[in-house]
Amino acid sequence: MNETDLLKLFEKTNALLNGHFELRSGLHSDRFFQCALLLQYPRIAAQVCEALVQKIHTTLGKLEIDTVIAPALGGISVGHEVARTLGTRFIFAEKDADGALMMRRFKIEKGERFLVAEDVITRGGRVQETIDIVEAHGGAVQALGVLVNRSGGKAEFDYPLVSLLDIEPVTWEPAECPLCKKGEPLVHPGS
Numbered sequence: 001m002n003e004t005d006l007l008k009l010f011e012k013t014n015a016l017l018n019g020h021f022e023l024r025s026g027l028h029s030d031r032f033f034q035c036a037l038l039l040q041y042p043r044i045a046a047q048v049c050e051a052l053v054q055k056i057h058t059t060l061g062k063l064e065i066d067t068v069i070a071p072a073l074g075g076i077s078v079g080h081e082v083a084r085t086l087g088t089r090f091i092f093a094e095k096d097a098d099g100a101l102m103m104r105r106f107k108i109e110k111g112e113r114f115l116v117a118e119d120v121i122t123r124g125g126r127v128q129e130t131i132d133i134v135e136a137h138g139g140a141v142q143a144l145g146v147l148v149n150r151s152g153g154k155a156e157f158d159y160p161l162v163s164l165l166d167i168e169p170v171t172w173e174p175a176e177c178p179l180c181k182k183g184e185p186l187v188h189p190g191s
Helices: 003-012 035-039 042-060 075-086 125-136
Strands: 016-022 028-033 067-071 089-095 113-121 140-149 161-166
Touching (some): 003 042, 003 161, 035 042, 035 075, 089 125
Parallel strands (some): 140 161
């Protein structure tokens, strides 16, 4: 699956939105990828996640992965489908009362090898939190797989990152946002 095919799927499922959005990163943008709208269709979710796994194998070779982990909430569907494709276990990190990620339901074994999966990254904060959780529990991150990397190459990690779609949409700090200056309503679409 190439980037053009993936964008067509996002448009077909109304998962690529245009407007005035506040991203989880705090930045503002005129485009938003609502991956949940794409992933609500199990066959499409399977198709894009299988393509992600294929791209990971093509880019990095066959990795030894014991478990796929994803940050809740956006990464859960992606992580589950990637793990199904790989034939591995899947777990997720979830938010505590303050919104930070934590390991609540699952156990990480020392030396367990992980692929971190996510739907969309802009700055990569939730992915980094997930990496930190794996490392703090003695696990070993092998690579990161995301559907959409909208960081324009700015999100950097200590591990290889593979994404199906690499874009750099226009984003602004809130104080510099021209859509705010025009008085356009700001939408908080969620992550």
